[in-house]
Amino acid sequence: xxxxxxxxxxxxxxxxxxxxxxxxxxxxxxxxxxxxxxxxxxxxxxxxxxxxxxxxxxxxxxxxxxxxxxxxxxxxxxxxxxxxxxxxxxxxxxxxxxxxxxxxxxxxxxxxxxxxx
Amino acid sequence: xxxxxxxxxxxxxxxxxxxxxxxxxxxxxxxxxxxxxxxxxxxxxxxxxxxxxxxxxxxxxxxxxxxxxxxxxxxxxxxxxxxxxxxxxxxxxxxxxxxxxxxxxxxxxxxxxxx
Numbered sequence: 001x002x003x004x005x006x007x008x009x010x011x012x013x014x015x016x017x018x019x020x021x022x023x024x025x026x027x028x029x030x031x032x033x034x035x036x037x038x039x040x041x042x043x044x045x046x047x048x049x050x051x052x053x054x055x056x057x058x059x060x061x062x063x064x065x066x067x068x069x070x071x072x073x074x075x076x077x078x079x080x081x082x083x084x085x086x087x088x089x090x091x092x093x094x095x096x097x098x099x100x101x102x103x104x105x106x107x108x109x110x111x112x113x114x115x116x117x
Numbered sequence: 118x119x120x121x122x123x124x125x126x127x128x129x130x131x132x133x134x135x136x137x138x139x140x141x142x143x144x145x146x147x148x149x150x151x152x153x154x155x156x157x158x159x160x161x162x163x164x165x166x167x168x169x170x171x172x173x174x175x176x177x178x179x180x181x182x183x184x185x186x187x188x189x190x191x192x193x194x195x196x197x198x199x200x201x202x203x204x205x206x207x208x209x210x211x212x213x214x215x216x217x218x219x220x221x222x223x224x225x226x227x228x229x230x231x232x
Contacts, residue, residue, distance in 0.1 A: 035220075037223075042225070043206065043225055044224070044225045045223035047221075047222070050218060050220060091160070093159075098165070098173050098175045098176065099173075099175040102173040103165075104150070104162035104165060104173075104176065105160070105162065105221065107160040107161075109157070109158055109159045110157075110158075110159055
């Protein structure tokens, strides 16, 4: 099966705390891509990062960082010094090939992050 | 530039009626995707269009669902004889090319409620 598991349904933190959102994936492909998207209350998905399966370097972008561990099939996302504006649902996604031969994204169920002032 | 737009933003319909949802992709994007997001769930792939190639319909849940796309522009998703289980947010995404790992840009979605 090709799937993405985000075990944390909801997380609540106080502003300035660090928070890590977990993502575990399963795939039979040797080449694949992993994504994180943010869905604020407005509903529109915002792209955060894409990672190729061959690139295991961790990445940092401002307060955001991602830890890709192929050995444990995990692609975790950490927000440092969280802010109220970070409150949203965060989705991890995996690219897979469909029966029709095209590519689609398989999404986890999302983690709802609430940052309280 | 303009992002992906969808209309209507909200649609309430009675069970058994047909509905049509519209997506305007980013200009120049040859790939277009439809996803469904049920309450509290992740997104489920429905259908994919790439240029003038035959669409990949492998994600459509039943024959009540269909979609069309005119060239590389507007797409419509039609649900016939709607059921309450069809209530969800329908999201459209487009990308520059339908290649592996290409970033998809999402629209705001259409929230469909079937009463």
